[in-house]
Amino acid sequence: MSTDLKEFAEKASAELADATAAEALAWTAEHFGESWIVASNMQDAVLIDLAAQVKPDVDVLFLETGYHFPETIGTRDAVATVYPKLTIVNAQAEQSVADQEAEFGLLNQTAPDRCCFLRKVVPLRQTLSRYDAWVTGVRRVDAPTRATTPIVQWDDRNGLVKVNPIAPWSDDEFNAYIADHGILENPLVSEGYLSIGCAPCTAKPLPGQDARSGRWAGQGKTECGLHG
Ligand code: SF4
Numbered sequence: 001m002s003t004d005l006k007e008f009a010e011k012a013s014a015e016l017a018d019a020t021a022a023e024a025l026a027w028t029a030e031h032f033g034e035s036w037i038v039a040s041n042m043q044d045a046v047l048i049d050l051a052a053q054v055k056p057d058v059d060v061l062f063l064e065t066g067y068h069f070p071e072t073i074g075t076r077d078a079v080a081t082v083y084p085k086l087t088i089v090n091a092q093a094e095q096s097v098a099d100q101e102a103e104f105g106l107l108n109q110t111a112p113d114r115c116c117f118l119r120k121v122v123p124l125r126q127t128l129s130r131y132d133a134w135v136t137g138v139r140r141v142d143a144p145t146r147a148t149t150p151i152v153q154w155d156d157r158n159g160l161v162k163v164n165p166i167a168p169w170s171d172d173e174f175n176a177y178i179a180d181h182g183i184l185e186n187p188l189v190s191e192g193y194l195s196i197g198c199a200p201c202t203a204k205p206l207p208g209q210d211a212r213s214g215r216w217a218g219q220g221k222t223e224c225g226l227h228g
Pocket of ligand 1: 065067107108111112113115116117119120197198199200201
């Protein structure tokens with residue numbers, strides 16, 4: 001991607017440091033036209049709802065790893081019904097889960113970094129190569145690794161602008177938005193899953209620990225390689 005786009009992102013990062021979510025998304029729609037996509041893990045539709053207000057036919061990226069809970073797939077399909085104008089882009093690995101397991105076994109148990117690379121990092125990179133910006137729901141309170149997330153940044157790994165409109169939101173603000181706007185939520189949230197990823201790698205967080213502590217619990221891994 002061009003040096004110009006990187007410089008543009010770095011300048012915008014300072015200018016939009018205190019932007020609201022609505023301002024950040026309006027800026028994204030204004031500057032990137034059709035060339036931006038909203039990433040969702042289908043834990044809820046907060047970010048999708050916010051983005052659809054500035055672009056009802058926005059593209060939504062879902063990493064269809066093949067290892068999701070049925071409730072997550074159900075949430076994705078419900079999102080498509082509630083927001084009929086948007087396009088859900090299902091990013092998939094080259095190998096099916098069956099072929100991967102036949103060739104490598106259960107990588108999510110033996111080599112989760114490799115599994116995430118094949119089923120998340122590569123499909124994400126391939127999809128993002130078609131856009132100039134992506135929008136994520138990363139929040140600073142998610143985990144210590146995310147405590148300094150800016151609203152706009154340059155994503156060097158994937159070569160495009162990354163916008164995090166709800167980075168400053170507290171859990172209370174986030175939950176209030178869901179309640180006030182009747183936003184779709186993955187039914188697993190009400191069962192205590194506070195950060196939902198692939199089924200084999202997601203557990204409920206222990207009391208007093210951050211929401212992402214249930215991801216790859218006991219494996220010493222905290223991120224998929226998407227936002228690190
Ligand atoms: S979260 Fe688990 S199952 Fe999903 S891609 Fe990563 S290692 Fe594989």
